[in-house]
Amino acid sequence: xDIQENTQEKPLDFIRQIIADDLRSGKxxxxxxxxxxxxxGFLHIGHAKSICxxxxxxxxxxGPCHMRFDDTNPSKEESAYVESIMRDVRWLGFDWGKNxxxxxxxxxxxYDYAVQLIRMGKAYVCDLTGxxxxxxxxxxxxxxRESPYRNREVAENLDLFQRMRAGEFDxxxxxxxxxxxxxxxxxxxxxxxxxxxxKVAHHRTGDRWCIYPMYDYTHCISDAIEGITHSLCTLEFxxxxxxxxxxxxxxxTPCHPRQIEFAxxxxxxxxxxxxxxxxxxxxxxxxxxxxxxxxxxxxxxxRGYPPSAIRSFCAQIGIGKKExxxxxxxxxxxxxxxxxxxxxxxxxVLDPIKVIIDNYPESRVEEMxxxxxxxxxxxxxxxxxxxxxxxxxxxxxxxxPPKKYFRLGPDREVRLRYAYLIRFVSMVKDExxxxxxxxxxxxxxxxxxxTAPDGRKVKGTxxxxxxxxxxxxxxxxxxxxxxxxxPDAEKDVDFKDYLNPDSMKILDNCMVExxxxxxxxxxxxxxxxxxxFCLDLIDSKKGRPVCNRIVTLRDSWAKEQGR
RNA sequence: UGGGGGAUGGUCUAAUGGUAAGACAGCGGACUCUGACUCCGCUUAUCGAGGUUCGAGCCCUCGUCCCCCAGCCA
Numbered sequence: 001x002d003i004q005e006n007t008q009e010k011p012l013d014f015i016r017q018i019i020a021d022d023l024r025s026g027k028x029x030x031x032x033x034x035x036x037x038x039x040x041g042f043l044h045i046g047h048a049k050s051i052c053x054x055x056x057x058x059x060x061x062x063g064p065c066h067m068r069f070d071d072t073n074p075s076k077e078e079s080a081y082v083e084s085i086m087r088d089v090r091w092l093g094f095d096w097g098k099n100x101x102x103x104x105x106x107x108x109x110x111y112d113y114a115v116q117l118i119r120m121g122k123a124y125v126c127d128l129t130g131x132x133x134x135x136x137x138x139x140x141x142x143x144x145r146e147s148p149y150r151n152r153e154v155a156e157n158l159d160l161f162q163r164m165r166a167g168e169f170d171x172x173x174x175x176x177x178x179x180x181x182x183x184x185x186x187x188x189x190x191x192x193x194x195x196x197x198x199k200v201a202h203h204r205t206g207d208r209w210c211i212y213p214m215y216d217y218t219h220c221i222s223d224a225i226e227g228i229t230h231s232l233c234t235l236e237f238x239x240x241x242x243x244x245x246x247x248x249x250x251x252x253t254p255c256h257p258r259q260i261e262f263a264x265x266x267x268x269x270x271x272x273x274x275x276x277x278x279x280x281x282x283x284x285x286x287x288x289x290x291x292x293x294x295x296x297x298x299x300x301x302x303r304g305y306p307p308s309a310i311r312s313f314c315a316q317i318g319i320g321k322k323e324x325x326x327x328x329x330x331x332x333x334x335x336x337x338x339x340x341x342x343x344x345x346x347x348x349v350l351d352p353i354k355v356i357i358d359n360y361p362e363s364r365v366e367e368m369x370x371x372x373x374x375x376x377x378x379x380x381x382x383x384x385x386x387x388x389x390x391x392x393x394x395x396x397x398x399x400x401p402p403k404k405y406f407r408l409g410p411d412r413e414v415r416l417r418y419a420y421l422i423r424f425v426s427m428v429k430d431e432x433x434x435x436x437x438x439x440x441x442x443x444x445x446x447x448x449x450x451t452a453p454d455g456r457k458v459k460g461t462x463x464x465x466x467x468x469x470x471x472x473x474x475x476x477x478x479x480x481x482x483x484x485x486x487p488d489a490e491k492d493v494d495f496k497d498y499l500n501p502d503s504m505k506i507l508d509n510c511m512v513e514x515x516x517x518x519x520x521x522x523x524x525x526x527x528x529x530x531x532x533f534c535l536d537l538i539d540s541k542k543g544r545p546v547c548n549r550i551v552t553l554r555d556s557w558a559k560e561q562g563r
Numbered sequence: 564u565g566g567g568g569g570a571u572g573g574u575c576u577a578a579u580g581g582u583a584a585g586a587c588a589g590c591g592g593a594c595u596c597u598g599a600c601u602c603c604g605c606u607u608a609u610c611g612a613g614g615u616u617c618g619a620g621c622c623c624u625c626g627u628c629c630c631c632c633a634g635c636c637a
Contacts, residue, residue, distance in 0.1 A: 141566095193634085235631070325574070333587060559598095
């Protein structure tokens with residue numbers, strides 16, 4: 001697979017420029033990056049940006065990109081998340097080869113480094129409570145005060161730290177802190193906690209440890225151990241960089257990677273934070289983490305997004321330091337572009353209305369040849385059964401059509417795609433409801449295939465399925481989860497108030513062409529004139545498809561009507 | 564009123580002292596057996612004020628606005 005598809009001719013983003021400079025100057029002969037998720041939740045489209053960046057840079061420079069789980073907080077982490085994260089990254093098309101790591105692999109080394117820090121007089125065991133530590137830390141504008149335990153002897157610190165590890169003290173009773181500067185204007189430098197007691201089993205190390213290292217201390221050392229050259233993270237870690245550098249400058253680590261921060265992804269019409277996504281799942285607003293309306297990787301997969309579309313989206317939005325909101329339309333555009341190239345075309349009628357072709361022989365069934373992709377003849381053709389009774393789309397007939405309506409109506413002629421020209425004769429309405437229940441037409445036998453030998457022009461072409469051979473197929477129409485571009489913009493309004501009540505519509509009466517019966521769950525198709533759909537991975541069975549709408553086609557008629 | 568970042572069309576991204584470019588959105592048109600695709604055209608931007616320079620989005624100065632930081636989370 002050519003994963004570099006969209007990275008070829010674009011100008012380099014600022015991170016890739018730094019990397020190119022480092023290569024050119026000889027600072028580095030090779031590049032090593034890493035993707036460092038915490039296994040405490042599912043990956044979403046925002047992570048995809050980071051994945052594409054880190055693995056993309058790896059691919060471009062023939063350098064590895066390590067997969068490293070940042071698993072230093074066992075109270076939140078589970079191996080189930082490890083599995084799902086690996087699955088999602090692989091599905092996105094990336095491969096870490098043998099470079100699978102866990103921060104927990106480094107617990108022994110991390111401990112040894114901490115002992116070194118103590119020996120250097122650069123770390124101390126502090127007995128202050130959490131609350132006291134906060135009080136001593138000072139505020140944004142006032143310096144902090146030194147802990148009364150700050151000047152403990154090295155020997156005492158060593159002893160206490162060893163006993164912390166041995167489990168002699170209660171959770172929360174003591175921590176190990178780096179001794180830096182309580183007056184620093186950067187709060188992260190005011191003697192940050194680097195180890196805390198957590199009497200919790202770890203998903204990988206079990207009960208071996210009851211003290212666990214903190215992120216700031218762990219991440220930089222893990223990077224250094226692995227020989228990472230460029231450690232890419234999001235903007236909120238900018239303030240942490242001085243601490244990242246302090247640890248690596250203080251300790252004799254194998255190398256000193258450079259941390260570079262970039263802006264995280266924000267998308268309109270959705271929420272991105274783990275906390276809010278969790279609320280949607282736990283509150284039953286969506287049907288789980290892989291609900292097709294969710295922008296989790298698993299949700300996108302279930303929705304039918306090809307990984308290549310997500311990759312090209314990530315390439316398109318670029319990397320910068322400015323906080324930005326990408327319009328959902330850009331993501332949708334990326335899927336349409338991708339699927340337009342690859343998805344076979346198919347006939348599917350979502351809101352069937354029966355058409356009876358009065359002059360067509362009752363028992364006859366013809367086979368009409370239909371292209372699988374009009375622009376790609378190499379994708380071949382299939383045969384569509386045609387007969388006297390067919391279904392067409394409810395919206396393709398109007399009793400009183402407005403101007404510029406090209407479809408079927410009284411006294412009109414339209415083309416049935418790949419079949420015949422038909423002309424309206426009459427319609428039958430339900431006596432009680434007034435609803436149109438069937439339409440009678442005649443066909444022109446001379447127009448087989450869809451072209452009139454007399455050269456007469458027919459503006460409208462509509463899709464159809466043969467009533468007898470059609471396959472009933474439940475369809476779910478998905479739409480944006482929220483009705484406003486920035487659902488979580490207002491602090492005093494619950495973002496859930498903006499949930500789109502029509503984000504999922506379930507249609508039970510859809511009729512699709514028989515070819516769908518032979519398709520594998522997960523396959524993507526275009527229902528001509530309607531949109532891209534996929535056969536649901538879970539609910540579709542061979543021969544009994546259930547389809548999800550991935551995205552609609554652009555629809556200039558709908559736009560016209562909206563005016 | 565501490566520290567760290569950031570400001571280019573409606574939204575993203577580029578221009579690395581030398582014609583402000585591309586994508587998405589929008590508008591208009593062509594083509595069309597998908598009102599799709601494709602193609603053509605158009606509208607819309609350098610936060611402000613000074614300065615340096617032949618020349619500034621880019622360099623300097625002073626402002627303005629926005630974001631992040633006071634977890635024993637990552």
